[in-house]
Amino acid sequence: MLAIRDLCKTYANGVHALDHVSLDIPRGMFGLLGPNGAGKSSLMRTLATLQEADSGSATLEGADGTPIDVLRDKDAVRRQLGYLPQDFGVYPKVSAEDLLEHFAVLKGLTARAQRREVVDGLLKQVNLWDARKRKLGGFSGGMRQRFGIAQALLGNPRLVIVDEPTAGLDPEERNRFLNLLADIGEQVAVILSTHIVEDVTDLCPTMAIMNRGRVLLTGRPADAIAELREQVWRKQVSKEALPGYEASHTVLSTRLVGGQPVIHVFSGQRPEEGFERIDPDLEDVYFRQLRLQRQAA
Numbered sequence: 476m477l478a479i480r481d482l483c484k485t486y487a488n489g490v491h492a493l494d495h496v497s498l499d500i501p502r503g504m505f506g507l508l509g510p511n512g513a514g515k516s517s518l519m520r521t522l523a524t525l526q527e528a529d530s531g532s533a534t535l536e537g538a539d540g541t542p543i544d545v546l547r548d549k550d551a552v553r554r555q556l557g558y559l560p561q562d563f564g565v566y567p568k569v570s571a572e573d574l575l576e577h578f579a580v581l582k583g584l585t586a587r588a589q590r591r592e593v594v595d596g597l598l599k600q601v602n603l604w605d606a607r608k609r610k611l612g613g614f615s616g617g618m619r620q621r622f623g624i625a626q627a628l629l630g631n632p633r634l635v636i637v638d639e640p641t642a643g644l645d646p647e648e649r650n651r652f653l654n655l656l657a658d659i660g661e662q663v664a665v666i667l668s669t670h671i672v673e674d675v676t677d678l679c680p681t682m683a684i685m686n687r688g689r690v691l692l693t694g695r696p697a698d699a700i701a702e703l704r705e706q707v708w709r710k711q712v713s714k715e716a717l718p719g720y721e722a723s724h725t726v727l728s729t730r731l732v733g734g735q736p737v738i739h740v741f742s743g744q745r746p747e748e749g750f751e752r753i754d755p756d757l758e759d760v761y762f763r764q765l766r767l768q769r770q771a772a
């Protein structure tokens with residue numbers, strides 16, 4: 476659906492935000508996972524035709540199967556694209572219905588009856604029908620994000636890009652939002668950029684882990700997790716002993732449980748007494764990839 480090859484971008488301050496990024500993104504949900512500053516937004520904005528890459532290519536399969544050069548044929552891409560940026564501002568005094576209608580006009584839906592039908596359909600799809608007359612300024616974070624998805628879906632895009640949409644949402648709103656994305660992902664390609672590992676675990680059949688402008692791993696989460704099988708160990712340790720474990724073991728992560736550190740260690744065999752072997756998860760994969768990159772630097 477979308478083929479990205481050797482995409483590079485260096486900002487004027489010398490930061491390599493995209494360092495030879497290559498990815499194949501199929502239909503369905505694709506998770507782009509990485510810490511702050513990994514380069515996710517730079518990649519999203521480049522694909523959304525809002526900023527230029529220095530080199531490389533990105534090719535989107537058009538509706539009739541013809542390839543679209545994302546970096547050059549921007550108008551054609553924009554016709555196929557829905558984008559929910561990281562900072563999605565709304566006009567606080569306008570109702571959801573009026574603003575969506577306004578966006579629909581900008582998208583070229585000039586026939587009034589058809590526009591009404593589309594706007595009403597989208598408000599229902601994102602579960603904002605009952606709130607359609609309310610001013611956007613009074614919306615919760617989750618409602619605002621669902622409105623953002625409605626505007627991104629105007630014009631039936633084949634590719635939908637959502638940049639860190641669940642940051643700041645409470646668990647219920649997050650679930651509701653992710654369920655909505657999953658429904659959309661059944662019809663089109665959705666790139667979900669996030670630093671929240673569970674968003675990808677719960678939702679994405681394919682993914683990539685990115686950091687410092689580079690793709691560290693791409694594929695199916697289940698395959699990446701299977702690679703770590705029987706090699707991840709857990710132990711609760713004292714705060715005092717933690718630095719010693721970090722020096723002598725491959726500690727993937729440390730988490731406080733009831734105020735006491737619990738470490739996950741990567742090892743082919745039991746590191747020492749008291750370690751329990753656990754089923755690895757995507758978080759273990761993620762931290763291992765970041766660690767491998769640090770070691771290689």
Ligand SMILES: Nc1ncnc2c1ncn2[C@@H]1O[C@H](COP(=O)(O)OP(=O)(O)OP(=O)(O)O)[C@@H](O)[C@H]1O
Nearest residue numbers: 486488490492509510511512513514515516517518
């Ligand atoms: N316009 C810019 N000028 C200079 N540096 C930039 C610019 N935009 C981003 N950067 C830098 O490029 C790197 C990648 O940033 P980017 O926003 O793409 O990452 P991200 O993965 O989306 O992170 P975040 O979750 O913090 O937005 C960071 O080091 C950032 O400081």
